Amino acid sequence: MPADSPSSDHRTRGQRLLAPWRRLLATWWVRQSPSRQDRLATLGPLVSVLLFLAAIISAFWYLRNEEIERETESVKRDTEIAQQQIRLRLIENQEQLVRIAREVVTRQIDAHEFSAQAQAFARDRPELTHVTWLSARRERRSSVGAAGFQADGLMSMDGKDPSMPMPNQSNAAALAFDAAKERRQPVYSPPFTDSNDLTVFQLHIPLIDRGGFAGVLIAEYNVEALLRYYVPPEVSTRHSIAVLDARDQIVSSTVTPMPGQGLRRAALLHDVPLAPALNGLVLRGQGWRTSIGLISNALFWLVLALAGLTVWMLLGTWRHMRRRTQIQNALTLETNFRRAMENSMLTGMRAMDMDTRITYVNPAFCAMTGFLESDLVGRTPPYPFWPSDRGEDNARALQQELRGRSPSGGVEVKIQRKDGSQFDARVYVSPLVDTKGKQTGWMTSMTNITEAKRVRDQLSASHERFTTVLEGLDAAVSVLSVHPPELLFANRSYRLWFGADPAGHALLAGGQLVATSRRGLDDSADEVDDYSGLPSEALTDMGSDPREVYVESLAMWFDVRARYLQWTDGRLAQMLIATDITMRRHAEAQAALQAEKAQVTSRLMTMGEMASSVAHELNQPLTAITNYCNGMVSRVRSDSIDKDALMAALEKTAKQAQRAGQIIHRIRNFVKRSEPQRQPAHAAEIVEDAVELAGIELRRRNVAIHTYVAQRLPQLMVDPILIEQVLMNLLKNAAEAIDNASLPTSRRHIELRVVPKHSVEMGGQIEFSVTDMGPGLPDEVLARMYEAFFSTKADGLGIGLGLCRSIVESHQGRIKAENLYNASLVVGCRFAFTIPVTITSEHLRHDPTHGAASSAQRTEPTTP
Numbered sequence: 029m030p031a032d033s034p035s036s037d038h039r040t041r042g043q044r045l046l047a048p049w050r051r052l053l054a055t056w057w058v059r060q061s062p063s064r065q066d067r068l069a070t071l072g073p074l075v076s077v078l079l080f081l082a083a084i085i086s087a088f089w090y091l092r093n094e095e096i097e098r099e100t101e102s103v104k105r106d107t108e109i110a111q112q113q114i115r116l117r118l119i120e121n122q123e124q125l126v127r128i129a130r131e132v133v134t135r136q137i138d139a140h141e142f143s144a145q146a147q148a149f150a151r152d153r154p155e156l157t158h159v160t161w162l163s164a165r166r167e168r169r170s171s172v173g174a175a176g177f178q179a180d181g182l183m184s185m186d187g188k189d190p191s192m193p194m195p196n197q198s199n200a201a202a203l204a205f206d207a208a209k210e211r212r213q214p215v216y217s218p219p220f221t222d223s224n225d226l227t228v229f230q231l232h233i234p235l236i237d238r239g240g241f242a243g244v245l246i247a248e249y250n251v252e253a254l255l256r257y258y259v260p261p262e263v264s265t266r267h268s269i270a271v272l273d274a275r276d277q278i279v280s281s282t283v284t285p286m287p288g289q290g291l292r293r294a295a296l297l298h299d300v301p302l303a304p305a306l307n308g309l310v311l312r313g314q315g316w317r318t319s320i321g322l323i324s325n326a327l328f329w330l331v332l333a334l335a336g337l338t339v340w341m342l343l344g345t346w347r348h349m350r351r352r353t354q355i356q357n358a359l360t361l362e363t364n365f366r367r368a369m370e371n372s373m374l375t376g377m378r379a380m381d382m383d384t385r386i387t388y389v390n391p392a393f394c395a396m397t398g399f400l401e402s403d404l405v406g407r408t409p410p411y412p413f414w415p416s417d418r419g420e421d422n423a424r425a426l427q428q429e430l431r432g433r434s435p436s437g438g439v440e441v442k443i444q445r446k447d448g449s450q451f452d453a454r455v456y457v458s459p460l461v462d463t464k465g466k467q468t469g470w471m472t473s474m475t476n477i478t479e480a481k482r483v484r485d486q487l488s489a490s491h492e493r494f495t496t497v498l499e500g501l502d503a504a505v506s507v508l509s510v511h512p513p514e515l516l517f518a519n520r521s522y523r524l525w526f527g528a529d530p531a532g533h534a535l536l537a538g539g540q541l542v543a544t545s546r547r548g549l550d551d552s553a554d555e556v557d558d559y560s561g562l563p564s565e566a567l568t569d570m571g572s573d574p575r576e577v578y579v580e581s582l583a584m585w586f587d588v589r590a591r592y593l594q595w596t597d598g599r600l601a602q603m604l605i606a607t608d609i610t611m612r613r614h615a616e617a618q619a620a621l622q623a624e625k626a627q628v629t630s631r632l633m634t635m636g637e638m639a640s641s642v643a644h645e646l647n648q649p650l651t652a653i654t655n656y657c658n659g660m661v662s663r664v665r666s667d668s669i670d671k672d673a674l675m676a677a678l679e680k681t682a683k684q685a686q687r688a689g690q691i692i693h694r695i696r697n698f699v700k701r702s703e704p705q706r707q708p709a710h711a712a713e714i715v716e717d718a719v720e721l722a723g724i725e726l727r728r729r730n731v732a733i734h735t736y737v738a739q740r741l742p743q744l745m746v747d748p749i750l751i752e753q754v755l756m757n758l759l760k761n762a763a764e765a766i767d768n769a770s771l772p773t774s775r776r777h778i779e780l781r782v783v784p785k786h787s788v789e790m791g792g793q794i795e796f797s798v799t800d801m802g803p804g805l806p807d808e809v810l811a812r813m814y815e816a817f818f819s820t821k822a823d824g825l826g827i828g829l830g831l832c833r834s835i836v837e838s839h840q841g842r843i844k845a846e847n848l849y850n851a852s853l854v855v856g857c858r859f860a861f862t863i864p865v866t867i868t869s870e871h872l873r874h875d876p877t878h879g880a881a882s883s884a885q886r887t888e889p890t891t892p
Contacts, residue, residue, distance in 0.1 A: 063108035081335040096296075099315055104298040106263040107313030113258045114311070115303045119153070121247060122214055122231060122304075124149060125159075129233045129245045132161065139170045146172035155253040157228055158182050158191075163243040164235075166193060166205070173611070174250075174258055183246075191222050191230070191248055201230055202245075208232035209241050216307045219251065227251045229281045229307055251309070252280040267315045268294065376474040379460060384409055384426070387469065396453075398446030398477060399692055415444040429457040432472065440477070504586070504606040508533045509599050516601055525582060530641040535604050536577055536588045576609065585613045651723045653681050709748040709793055711782045712737045717748075718755035719780065719790045729767040732777040733759070738784060741794060742865045746839050751863070753794075754832045754843075755780070758798040760827075765802035765857070775801035785862065797860035804847040804854035836861045 053559050057065065128145055131137045137145065139161070146159040150172050160171040173183045183192045193205035199354040204217030217230040228248050251271050259269050259282060270281035294314035302309040370377060376393030380386055389404050397404075397413040404412070406862040414422045418441075425439055438456040445451070454477045460469040498505050504522035508515055508530055526532025575590045581628040586606040595601045660677050663669035669677075716738055726733055744751075762778045786792050836843045843861035847854050 034139070050056045054863060071346065074339060074346065074460075077335055077342065078364075081332065081339075083330050084335075100296050100298075103267050103296045103313045103315035106267045107269065107298045107300055107311060109261045110255075110263050110269050110313070111300045111303060116253055117254075117258050118231075118304055121153060121156075122233075124233065125233045125245050125247055126214070129235055132245070133235050133237050133242060143170045143172060146170065150174060154257055155249050157222065157224075157226070157248045157250050158246075160246040160248075161243065162246060162364075164206075164209075164241050166195060169243070189223055190220055191228070191246075193246075204230055205233045205244060206242050211882050212236055212241070216304075217281065219305050219309055220249070227273075229309070255282055258747055267313050270312045270314065270721040271302065272299075272310045272312055279309070372476075377378050378404075378472040378474065379469060380472065380625045381469040382467070384430070384470075386411070393474065396445075396451075397443060403446075413445070415442050415450060418442055443474070450638045451476055452481055453477060502608065504532075505603070506533045506536075506606075507595070507601050507603045508537075509595065510592075511600070516595060522606075524817065525579075525584075531602055533602075535579060536586060536604050537590060537602065538575070538577070576613075577606070578808050583610075584608060585610045653685055657681065706745050706747055709746055709751075711741050711744060711796070714744075714748050714751050715755065715780065715782060715796075718752045718759065721752075722756055722759040722763075726763050726778070729763045730773075730776060731763045731766050734777060734779045736779070736781045736783075738782060741782065741784060742792075744794065744863055744865060746863060750835045751839075754835050754861065755796065755798070757829070757832050762800035762802065762857070762859075766800055769803045769843075771802065777801065784865075790842075790862070790864065792865050793862040794865050795860055795862045797858060799848070799858040801856045802806060804857045805845065832861075836863075840864050 060068070078509055101832060128137075128142065128149070131145075132142060142161055146161075150156050150159050154174065157174050158171055161169040162183070162491075163169055166185075168183045168185075173182065183189060185192065185194075190199055191201055193199075195200040195202070200218040200220040204215050208215040212234050214234070215232045217232065219227055219229045220493060222228050228250055231249070233245040233247075249561055255269060255271060263269065264282040268281060268283040270283075271279045273279050294316055296315035298313045299310050302311050370390040371392075373390070374392055376396045377388070377390040378386060378393055379388035385406060385408050386404050387406075394401055394404070409423055409426065410419045422441060426442060429439065438454040440454055442450050443453045454475050456473045458471050459467045460471045462468050489681055498519045501519060502521060504525055505517070506515065506522045506526075507517040507520040513527065513530055513534070515533065518526075518528065518533075522532065522627075526535075577586050577588050579586065585608070586607060587609045589605045590602055592600060660669065660674060701731075715735060718734060719733060723733070744760045759778060759780070766776050766778070775799075779797075781797045781799070784792070785793055785795045833843050841861055841863045843859070845857065845859045848856040848858055
């Protein structure tokens with residue numbers, strides 16, 4: 029071939045284009061490390077084999093999918109053919125029945141002629157079980173069976189035939205009957221099981237006579253017969269055709285399974301509706317793949333086995349090379365790591381041979397002693413870092429270490445630096461053994477413990493000072509381990525009161541720790557968690573609220589504070605600090621007694637201040653009694669009174685005496701001394717008693733009172749006498765403020781309101797408020813009015829409002845006072861206190877501030 033031929037020019041041009049890429053590839057290959065080149069050289073064949081295997085598998089997969097698509101199309105085509113055959117048959121039957129129904133409506137045929145036509149119609153249609161004519165009242169006019177004979181036993185009205193559309197029922201036949209009657213057009217019923225256990229459905233043809241419903245013609249189809257007679261044989265031989273109901277259950281199929289076995293689900297399915305019925309029945313074609321697939325293909329397995337063998341051999345070579353590379357890298361890393369560790373660690377390392385000659389020292393050892401490596405390697409005892417005055421002691425200690433007699437915690441020695449300074453060190457010696465198990469020398473590690481020793485001495489001194497402080501405390505301090513219960517520490521006060529017995533700790537702790545520990549001992553085999561899964565760290569961070577405990581054997585009260593802590597040996601323990609509060613409890617009891625006396629004194633003072641009003645109030649019924657008695661005496665002497673008039677006068681006298689007695693009884697209940705006693709009480713009753721007592725003073729001062737008590741208030745758990753005392757005090761103060769200011773009649777009234785409240789901070793409450801239209805309170809009085817013995821009255825003792833505040837707060841309530849303003853002018857004052865209760869939405873519904881009904885309001889003005 030000539031040198032200048034076209035093929036030669038084409039080859040030369042291709043080489044010229046590939047030359048730059050070859051140079052670039054060669055440059056990249058040279059830049060790679062030898063180990064990377066080996067890895068790439070191994071991975072190249074592996075990748076090519078995997079690509080070849082992927083191509084073979086893809087080809088097999090493509091061919092298999094092509095075959096599956098062809099089989100799927102065949103199943104779809106056969107299913108649609110079967111649907112078309114059944115559809116044509118159903119439409120033909122429907123048209124014939126519509127014609128017969130038209131003749132029935134136009135009265136061209138009667139029941140006898142209908143039977144004849146229905147017999148001829150059913151005889152040629154084996155898929156029908158019967159044809160029936162029903163009237164509008166669901167009465168059977170005629171019924172023809174599947175064989176074309178009159179069937180008088182069909183469609184009976186006894187309710188046992190599911191094919192009969194009985195009234196007021198919801199079976200399939202009744203639903204279709206009602207639908208045909210309503211729509212006035214043919215209706216197919218849902219499938220159901222007839223009296224012969226066959227799955228059937230019905231076609232209802234309505235009979236419309238002059239616009240009115242005259243009945244139906246019913247043709248009942250056997251689903252199995254539809255498949256048997258109208259699925260073409262060539263379709264049923266190729267694929268299985270089945271009818272499924274709305275629950276995806278097979279109703280009938282062209283393939284009958286073996287007894288006791290179900291039909292195996294096909295791989296290829298195609299569903300179409302059983303047109304034109306559209307009653308939930310589905311026609312399903314089923315096909316099975318006939319190909320052997322990839323798994324059963326011998327050629328595929330042969331190719332796969334050869335490719336796998338090649339891959340396995342390449343992987344083995346690659347793993348072998350990678351293992352050698354990993355071993356080399358690990359050896360390099362280990363060497364570098366050991367060298368870096370020895371150079372960076374703070375512990376001094378020294379190696380000696382069997383003759384105690386130094387063969388190696390690390391930089392930390394040189395930094396500790398101040399000597400260079402050349403100054404130490406090759407030296408024998410005495411070493412240059414031994415103090416001159418301790419040479420013999422150090423030599424003796426070295427010999428003991430070499431004989432293995434040194435303690436496991438190491439030996440403390442003195443080391444002298446090159447500059448002559450000394451420090452304390454701890455030395456550990458261990459044999460140096462080679463790979464064959466033969467001892468070749470000794471390895472010594474040395475740590476500077478000068479600072480640690482100083483800290484240890486300081487901790488020891490601090491512990492002594494801390495123990496001295498605890499021993500001098502007046503409170504009992506004790507520490508008890510949780511498991512087992514062992515008294516770990518007890519100071520002098522604890523030992524003075526309880527001795528060395530841990531029962532004193534358990535007594536102060538309420539006995540909980542002892543019971544828990546005993547339970548832990550009993551269940552130790554089952555590893556029961558005595559603290560509900562809490563780790564010891566969580567328990568040590570968690571404290572407890574202080575408790576007051578009375579120790580009967582000592583007749584003393586203690587304020588006990590407890591918390592869990594981690595003891596020095598790691599055990600979980602409980603620490604208690606119990607302070608003697610016996611004197612404080614006695615003082616509190618005395619203060620409570622004094623408060624009770626103050627309450628009674630305040631009530632007596634209130635009655636004392638109201639003495640003139642009470643006397644005036646009692647004078648009215650007493651005067652009336654006197655007048656009634658004098659009148660009766662005069663009329664009796666003159667013999668001018670009859671029995672009825674005498675009885676009327678005596679009843680009036682008794683009423684006035686009862687009124688005076690009630691006043692005395694209420695005053696006696698109010699001022700009598702009694703122990704504070706909380707009991708269920710109603711706010712309305714407390715308000716009624718307080719208003720009746722305060723009304724005496726209000727009438728004397730010509731002040732009216734209006735009360736409002738919300739309906740359906742919850743019960744209060746209070747001492748009613750004390751709450752009544754607070755209301756009395758507030759009402760009396762308001763009346764005095766109005767009377768002393770000489771206000772006109774329009775402002776001489778007080779409003780007492782009781783309503784439910786609810787807040788996020790305080791929860792449910794009942795609020796009592798007393799509002800007057802008086803001159804209000806100055807700012808300095810508002811700031812000091814609760815102080816003991818502070819009063820704005822010339823003859824006041826200054827204990828009224830302070831006592832009211834104590835009473836309210838003893839019931840966990842709050843009391844407040846505020847002036848009422850009209851712009852900048854004070855137009856009144858409002859005192860309010862709250863008592864906590866449980867408030868529900870039903871209670872708040874009657875609160876006027878929440879849209880309450882005004883029918884709950886009750887106004888009780890007093891007569892001036």
